[in-house]
Amino acid sequence: MNELQKKIIDLKNKKDALILSHYYQNMDVQKVSDEVGDSFALAKLAQKAKQELIILCGVRFMAESAKILNPEKAVYLPAGDAGCPMADMISPQQVLELRKKHPQAAVVCYVNSSAEVKAQSDICCTSSSAEKIVRSLPNKDIIFIPDRNLGSYVAKKIPEKNIILFEGCCPIHDAVSPDDALSMKKAFPKAKLLVHPECRPQVLEYADYIGSTAEILDWARKTQAQELIIGTESGVYEILKHEMPDKKIMLIREDFLCADMKKTSLEDVLACLEGEKEQLSLPQKELEAARQSLERMVAVK
Numbered sequence: 001m002n003e004l005q006k007k008i009i010d011l012k013n014k015k016d017a018l019i020l021s022h023y024y025q026n027m028d029v030q031k032v033s034d035e036v037g038d039s040f041a042l043a044k045l046a047q048k049a050k051q052e053l054i055i056l057c058g059v060r061f062m063a064e065s066a067k068i069l070n071p072e073k074a075v076y077l078p079a080g081d082a083g084c085p086m087a088d089m090i091s092p093q094q095v096l097e098l099r100k101k102h103p104q105a106a107v108v109c110y111v112n113s114s115a116e117v118k119a120q121s122d123i124c125c126t127s128s129s130a131e132k133i134v135r136s137l138p139n140k141d142i143i144f145i146p147d148r149n150l151g152s153y154v155a156k157k158i159p160e161k162n163i164i165l166f167e168g169c170c171p172i173h174d175a176v177s178p179d180d181a182l183s184m185k186k187a188f189p190k191a192k193l194l195v196h197p198e199c200r201p202q203v204l205e206y207a208d209y210i211g212s213t214a215e216i217l218d219w220a221r222k223t224q225a226q227e228l229i230i231g232t233e234s235g236v237y238e239i240l241k242h243e244m245p246d247k248k249i250m251l252i253r254e255d256f257l258c259a260d261m262k263k264t265s266l267e268d269v270l271a272c273l274e275g276e277k278e279q280l281s282l283p284q285k286e287l288e289a290a291r292q293s294l295e296r297m298v299a300v301k
């Protein structure tokens with residue numbers, strides 16, 4: 001641990017703060033964190049936290065979820081400009097238009113979305129709970145936002161529902177091509193390919209396992225396979241390479257990296273602890289409405 005990391009830990013303990021990091025964060029930031037998890041796990045950890053000060057190392061929608069579930073606590077997003085291009089692809093107005101077009105449909109919103117969009121939705125879901133959430137709804141028509149790839153994955157699993165897709169996607173996961181998957185499978189025939197459902201359906205067809213970030217990590221830790229191809233952001237690959245030095249861990253494509261997720265620096269984290277950054281705040285009405293969508297999701301899980 002370097003001097004800056006030690007300083008952060010000292011101050012964190014003095015101030016009784018909680019530092020949470022997403023798996024896609026830089027390793028030096030993960031090292032000063034109390035917990036590392038996926039977006040849903042982080043929101044739940046934040047909800048259970050005894051500390052009054054929460055620093056969420058991730059992108060904006062994650063810190064928003066932590067704030068929505070903990071309105072009384074001070075929540076900080078260390079890199080204020082760390083957004084999510086997929087979350088930015090849909091506006092609340094577009095949700096309203098979809099509702100008008102499909103009045104019988106329920107709106108299911110992937111957690112990778114803004115608080116404003118969550119506030120216009122009926123229920124949220126994560127990549128691991130999407131199928132369960134959609135099945136739990138009485139509506140035959142489901143508007144699934146914003147990720148068309150995750151929505152298609154769910155639609156395939158539940159053919160009895162009419163899933164109305166929105167044309168959003170994670171540009172990082174969507175950039176993986178079927179050729180990337182095929183060439184890796186050909187080059188490493190013994191390797192198991194683990195893919196996130198934010199990837200395109202044609203890529204998922206080559207997968208030996210499809211799951212959320214946490215599920216991929218879990219599967220990789222339990223499998224006997226000696227060679228693994230990771231089909232999600234490089235943070236997962238870094239963690240597994242570190243944990244399993246004897247296994248051959250590969251990334252499906254070299255540039256599988258979310259630039260927004262890598263924006264958080266140790267200096268940003270320290271600045272939050274030193275009170276030099278602004279707390280995250282949300283309009284009360286939006287916060288209340290978004291909380292309902294998130295709490296409905298938690299109740300189904």
Ligand code: SF4
Pocket residue numbers: 059083084085086087112170171172173233258259260261
């Ligand atoms: S990896 Fe994709 S979904 Fe996740 S924060 Fe980056 S752009 Fe958004």
